Amino acid sequence: MPVSAKICGLSTPATLDAAVAGGASHVGFVFFAPSPRNVGLDLAAGLAARVPAQVRRVGVFVDPDDALLDAAVAAGRLESIQLHKTAPERVAAIRSRLRRDTWAAVAVKTRADLDAARSYAGAADRILYDAKTPPGAALPGGMGLRFDWALLDGFRHPLPWALSGGLDPANVAEAIARTGAPLVDVSSGVEEAPGVKDPARIGAFLGAVTRV
Template sequence: MPVTAKICGLSTAATLDAAISGGASHIGFVFFPPSPRHVTFDQSAALAAQVPDSVQRVGVFVDPEDALLDQAIRSGRLDAIQLHRASPERAAAIGSRTRLPVWAAVAVKTRTDLDTAHAYRGAAQRILYDAKTPEDAKLPGGMGLRFDWTLLQGFDHPLPWALSGGLDAANVAEAVATSGARLVDVSSGIESAPGVKDAAKIAAFLKVVASL
């Protein structure tokens, strides 16, 4: 089974093109104003029009209200919804209401944190294991933090899953070999500054993933 990649937090046509031409299986639009990667509905609409049907469009949200979801789904032509800081009950309700696959982010620092994933069985369609951010952090991800990938070894995953948190072209091969991930998610590791994606770094990351 090949390893595939989601390029998250895209906001320009040039970097979106780099992700698509490089072979990304998924691209992510962030709908969260405090994030430097936030896109407006107009931005997402223009970008979504460039995405071929072979690439999945994922909207990234932090405990969103229904009105935001509805507008983002329309403008971004979303194929899936990625939720941060959303309870299993809320994730299930969003999935039922939107009829779209839900990815539930699970913040990981210790082995015990992984057990949270089991609560999303039946409520989500995919788990995204991400590094836990500090308690006072405004953002739930995209901070370049990684967790101990060996924690995933031997874990009984309740759902299909993806690995996120501190990945870049230099460490993604090790991350995949250590964790067994078949889908990796990158954001800050392909940037030249917070929120500023780098086409060359996107290409380099996807080149490594394609070789795995």
């Protein structure tokens, strides 16, 4: 099976177009004000209109309330909801109410952290394994951190899954070979500065995925 790729934190037409042209299966829009990748509703609507039918639009949230979810789903025409720092019960409630493909992010630093993935069985549609950020960090991801991929060795995934955290054009092929990830997710690894995506790096990342 070919590996799919999500380019997350897109905020300009040029970088969105680069993701689409490079063959991304998913494009991510961040709805979290502290993030340098945060998009407003009007910008999200404009970007969403550029996404062709074969590419899925993903909204990225940090324990959001219903008002933000409803506004973002409408503006971004979101097909998938990616939730960080959100309890399994809340993930299940969001999934039930919105009836959208729902991803639950699990922050990983040790093998024990993977156990949290099992709590989302029946609550989410997909697990996103991401690197755990330092205590007190303002952001739950997008900091270029990676975890030890060997932690996934022999782990029985409770749901379909994706790999994130510290991926870039230089290491994504190794990450896929090491983990067998069916879907990879990148944000800071294709940026020239926090929140500033580079079309050339997006193309290089997607090219590396395609060649696996």
